[in-house]
Amino acid sequence: MHSTSVRIDQQTHEELKLLAERLHTTVGNTVTLAVRSLRQDVLGAELSQDLRADERAWLDADLG
Template identity: 50%
Template sequence: MPDTTTIRVSRATHARLTRLAAERHETVDQTVSRAVRALRQDTMGRDLATELTDDERAWLDADAG
């Protein structure tokens, strides 16, 4: 790991992360990275699942030619 920093988590969270990382045969850093990516994907999915606004519908229906 060329560049690192420290984050503060509770001992319980650290224990869960360590256990998850061991179960997945990966480092704690890899597990945290995977979790962050999953949270971002969840947010994107929720955003995509919301109803389109009238402006968004008009933009999508606009003639491209």
């Protein structure tokens, strides 16, 4: 797997190590899990917004 470095402050790194320990995984995998969780939160927030007028019109369109 290709990897890269990301600069984070020492406190965040310590928190990542503690989380990784609790999750019985690596720091890298913990970051992967955190990114996935954030992506799901953003998607959930987007899906909870009211539909726009054009989206409502599309959903209400007559298919026949």
